[in-house]
Amino acid sequence: MKPKSIIFTSPLFFLCLAIACGVGGSPVYAQHFSSSSYIIDWGNFNITSGHKNSTTYRLTDTVGQNAPGFSQKIGGLKVKAGFQYIYDTFTEFSFSIDKLNINFGTLTPGVGVTDTNILTITTPSGHGYQITAQENHYLWTTPNNYIPDTSCDNQDCTESLSTEWVTNTSYGFGFNVNGIGATGYFPSPNHYRPFANIATGKTPEIIISENKPVKNRTAIINYKVLISSLQSAGKYENFITYTVTPKY
Amino acid sequence: MAAIDLTIKPAQTEIVLNQSTSSYSQAYDITNNSSEAIRLYSSVETWIPADTQGSVTYSSSLVNNDFSFSLVNSDLRLGQDFILAGNQKKQLVLKISVNTNESTDGYYTFFVNQKPINDSASSQQNLGRLGSHLLISSNIKGTPLSLEVKNFTLSPHLKDIFQKINISGEIYNPNIHYQAIDGRIIISKNKQDLFEQHLFPHTILAKNFRTLSCIDSNQEPSPCSLPIPLWPGYYQGKIILNNSSTPSLTFSFFIFPYSVVIFIIIVFAILFLSLRKKHC
Numbered sequence: 015m016k017p018k019s020i021i022f023t024s025p026l027f028f029l030c031l032a033i034a035c036g037v038g039g040s041p042v043y044a045q046h047f048s049s050s051s052y053i054i055d056w057g058n059f060n061i062t063s064g065h066k067n068s069t070t071y072r073l074t075d076t077v078g079q080n081a082p083g084f085s086q087k088i089g090g091l092k093v094k095a096g097f098q099y100i101y102d103t104f105t106e107f108s109f110s111i112d113k114l115n116i117n118f119g120t121l122t123p124g125v126g127v128t129d130t131n132i133l134t135i136t137t138p139s140g141h142g143y144q145i146t147a148q149e150n151h152y153l154w155t156t157p158n159n160y161i162p163d164t165s166c167d168n169q170d171c172t173e174s175l176s177t178e179w180v181t182n183t184s185y186g187f188g189f190n191v192n193g194i195g196a197t198g199y200f201p202s203p204n205h206y207r208p209f210a211n212i213a214t215g216k217t218p219e220i221i222i223s224e225n226k227p228v229k230n231r232t233a234i235i236n237y238k239v240l241i242s243s244l245q246s247a248g249k250y251e252n253f254i255t256y257t258v259t260p261k262y
Numbered sequence: 263m264a265a266i267d268l269t270i271k272p273a274q275t276e277i278v279l280n281q282s283t284s285s286y287s288q289a290y291d292i293t294n295n296s297s298e299a300i301r302l303y304s305s306v307e308t309w310i311p312a313d314t315q316g317s318v319t320y321s322s323s324l325v326n327n328d329f330s331f332s333l334v335n336s337d338l339r340l341g342q343d344f345i346l347a348g349n350q351k352k353q354l355v356l357k358i359s360v361n362t363n364e365s366t367d368g369y370y371t372f373f374v375n376q377k378p379i380n381d382s383a384s385s386q387q388n389l390g391r392l393g394s395h396l397l398i399s400s401n402i403k404g405t406p407l408s409l410e411v412k413n414f415t416l417s418p419h420l421k422d423i424f425q426k427i428n429i430s431g432e433i434y435n436p437n438i439h440y441q442a443i444d445g446r447i448i449i450s451k452n453k454q455d456l457f458e459q460h461l462f463p464h465t466i467l468a469k470n471f472r473t474l475s476c477i478d479s480n481q482e483p484s485p486c487s488l489p490i491p492l493w494p495g496y497y498q499g500k501i502i503l504n505n506s507s508t509p510s511l512t513f514s515f516f517i518f519p520y521s522v523v524i525f526i527i528i529v530f531a532i533l534f535l536s537l538r539k540k541h542c
Contacts, residue, residue, distance in 0.1 A: 107273035108295065109392050114265040116387045131388060138273045140462070140482065144317050217321055225315050225475075226482055252387065253378075259371055259393040260273045261316030262465055 108136045109258040123243040131235040142225040142261040146218035149209035155248035163208030164188030176205035193233030195222040267295035279400040297348040301377045306331040328362045365401040399439040410434040411511040422520040429486040431474045435466035445503040
């Protein structure tokens with residue numbers, strides 16, 4: 015005879031189990047809907063949620079959630095019960111450029127001229143971002159009359175590698191980026207790169223990136239052009255395109 | 263005043279299509295946050311991962327014909343210009359069609375591209391493009407293989423009680439479909455669990471790697487590390503992925519109070535030298 019099997023098959027065991035469930039069990043809250051053809055049992059029924067604003071307050075709320083609110087076990091996971099917390103979780107993916115027109119004015123040979131752009135980016139929760147840059151063609155008046163892209167002081171900078179450009183004898187057009195997400199690409203304010211020239215088959219290169227979500231992160235693009243005395247007069251133009259995507 | 267200020271929602275969409283699904287529609291809200299009207303057009307481009315941190319690379323040579331795209335909007339096609347007035351929002355609905363019966367993935371970005379407001383705006387020099395990623399799996403068959411931990415390292419080599427220990431490595435997805443990381447790192451001493459850190463649920467593309475990240479107090483990704491100080495002794499750790507009963511990786515390390523020992527040696531050396539001087 016096996017004593018354990020007596021315990022589990024005994025009517026006394028089931029009686030005890032039934033009493034334990036009936037007396038000691040936690041109450042269960044749920045919504046019950048029924049008609050002649052359907053029965054729906056829901057754990058809870060969120061009636062509404064949303065943003066509420068006044069001149070002095072901002073409120074997000076959830077109505078109908080069982081045990082709404084924020085809770086966290088120390089060192090453990092956070093629980094945000096209620097639809098209102100969706101507004102914390104999914105933020106926007108936004109990008110802005112402060113001005114479209116960069117005008118270097120009248121250039122003087124041997125004198126570097128600069129102008130700036132401010133890029134601002136906000137990413138959703140859980141996602142970093144990357145920004146690539148490209149030019150549609152050289153800074154030109156016609157395809158045969160152009161300012162070359164910079165190759166920096168030692169003719170060693172490329173679309174993906176920045177090096178120092180401080181001398182007045184290395185002519186060309188290039189850029190530097192100053193910002194938290196750009197330090198890996200531009201170690202100092204004197205490090206420059208040429209834009210990836212799509213007309214010559216180049217692929218856009220990353221100029222700024224971060225692995226963490228950001229809110230209103232700014233980066234300053236410093237454009238620089240330096241011409242020789244042999245550069246012919248004219249109105250030189252091109253388009254710079256910034257492509258902004260989240261990190262997947 | 264910003265010359266271009268755009269928002270796109272959602273920033274990323276992950277879609278799993280079963281065998282009976284031949285198409286799927288995804289809506290995007292495009293908002294012009296500036297007060298000036300802008301000219302835009304939409305496009306879809308294929309990408310490949312550029313690193314293990316979530317960066318991507320686009321190239322015109324990348325072609326994936328397993329999926330095709332079109333706009334459901336009655337007045338717009340992909341590539342067709344439209345004007346978005348200042349402080350206005352427009353919804354674009356992208357239809358994704360599946361062109362294959364094969365079990366496959368496709369990785370794309372839906373772009374809204376800025377154009378000069380008119381073709382004669384020759385002095386404009388800057389344009390912006392804002393993208394939203396689309397990760398698509400179709401015709402998933404069978405049970406996915408477990409994710410694997412690769413290139414795992416603990417640093418520094420000599421582990422002191424007051425020095426932060428960094429846990430780094432990569433997670434490999436051997437499947438032909440993308441998968442999200444679901445895992446945790448558990449550190450134990452004397453067979454008792456001391457710390458548990460959850461891994462950030464990054465998405466890993468098919469047959470690809472992703473750098474190991476933990477969830478920080480803001481629920482965002484950050485490098486994995488152990489809190490200090492750690493008592494001297496022998497520690498064991500394991501990384502558990504996808505709620506598996508067996509750890510994907512186990513490791514162990516020893517904490518020694520190097521800094522305390524060095525400090526005591528220096529103090530004793532100074533005392534010894536000063537006493538020796540006195541006796542001389």
